[in-house]
Amino acid sequence: MTWYYLIGSQPTGPVEETEIDRLFGDGTITLGTRVWRQGLQSWKTLAEAFNRPAINCFRCKRLCSPDLSVRYGSLSLCEDCKEVFFQQIREGLSPETTGVYGGFWIRAGAYMIDQIALFLVRLPFELALRAYVFWQMFGSASATTPQPFWQSRGVLIAYGLYFIFVLLLHLGYSVFFVGRYGATPGKMALKLQIVRSDFSKVSYPRALGRYFAEGLSGLLLYIGYIMAGFDSEKRALHDYICDTRVIKRLSKIKP
Numbered sequence: 434m435t436w437y438y439l440i441g442s443q444p445t446g447p448v449e450e451t452e453i454d455r456l457f458g459d460g461t462i463t464l465g466t467r468v469w470r471q472g473l474q475s476w477k478t479l480a481e482a483f484n485r486p487a488i489n490c491f492r493c494k495r496l497c498s499p500d501l502s503v504r505y506g507s508l509s510l511c512e513d514c515k516e517v518f519f520q521q522i523r524e525g526l527s528p529e530t531t532g533v534y535g536g537f538w539i540r541a542g543a544y545m546i547d548q549i550a551l552f553l554v555r556l557p558f559e560l561a562l563r564a565y566v567f568w569q570m571f572g573s574a575s576a577t578t579p580q581p582f583w584q585s586r587g588v589l590i591a592y593g594l595y596f597i598f599v600l601l602l603h604l605g606y607s608v609f610f611v612g613r614y615g616a617t618p619g620k621m622a623l624k625l626q627i628v629r630s631d632f633s634k635v636s637y638p639r640a641l642g643r644y645f646a647e648g649l650s651g652l653l654l655y656i657g658y659i660m661a662g663f664d665s666e667k668r669a670l671h672d673y674i675c676d677t678r679v680i681k682r683l684s685k686i687k688p
Contacts, residue, residue: 439467439476453479465496492518492631521632535625535679537662540669546619551606555599562595607644612637626682639675646671 436453437446440462448456456462457479464487467476480487480496487496490511497511504510510518535543569585610617615626615635627635627643635643650657650670657670666678 434470436468436470436482438462438469438479444469453483463496464498490514517631517633533681534667535620535623535681536667537659539623539625539681540620540661540667540679541658543617543619543623543625546622547606547617550618551603554602558595558598562591565591604641604644607647608637608640611635611640611643620679624682625679627677627679630676630678632678632680635677639677643671643675643677646674649674 434450435447436450437444438448438453438456439445453462453468457464462468462479464478464480464485466479468479468482469476470482473482478487478496479485486499488499488502488509489495490497490502491508492510492514495511497509499509501512502509503515566588569588607617610621611627612635614621615628620626627640629635629639650660661667661669661672661679666672668678672678
């Protein structure tokens, strides 16, 4: 009996059943590889076609042999994923929380906490700017004929410097905390963490990209943020763009 098998989307074959066993033995094909022979109505996984026991790895979702997998509670992990998974456990990610994503409202709460924190940092600089603008407008003219602020070069420079300061403050706040701790202070307060789709740590470059992608989420009435309320993994638009997830976390966040 001859068989065909898929490598990517490319059918390969025909080969004898003994060749299928050899290919499986040397790792060319796996339990999840799609195979077909004459008489079958559709392509099936090798595990289905040959009635071989198989389980889904919790982390990579691939089929693997029960004899070569390990279990952690109700979770099964293949040989390739177990080391990374247990390293994440040692770093503080709990298996009870890795599949629980932070929803729209809790993320909105974390966002508000971050905005309050940033406002408090900006406040003294903003008050100083307003005082400077007031002095420029009324300092050299009577109160009834104030100088328009756009006619003051000093005021325009002050506003420009303040704008740059606010931009760098928000960027640095997000990139530093997400890149180092995996969460902003607002998310830490509500026990949330930002991770990759495989639950690995977010790098500084990805944190930077995520910051700018958040700007896209805020366009068109914040539709990009609202998406998180309807997605099965609670992903906003910037999570889709940067391959990130926001998960709930029970343990203390470590650097």
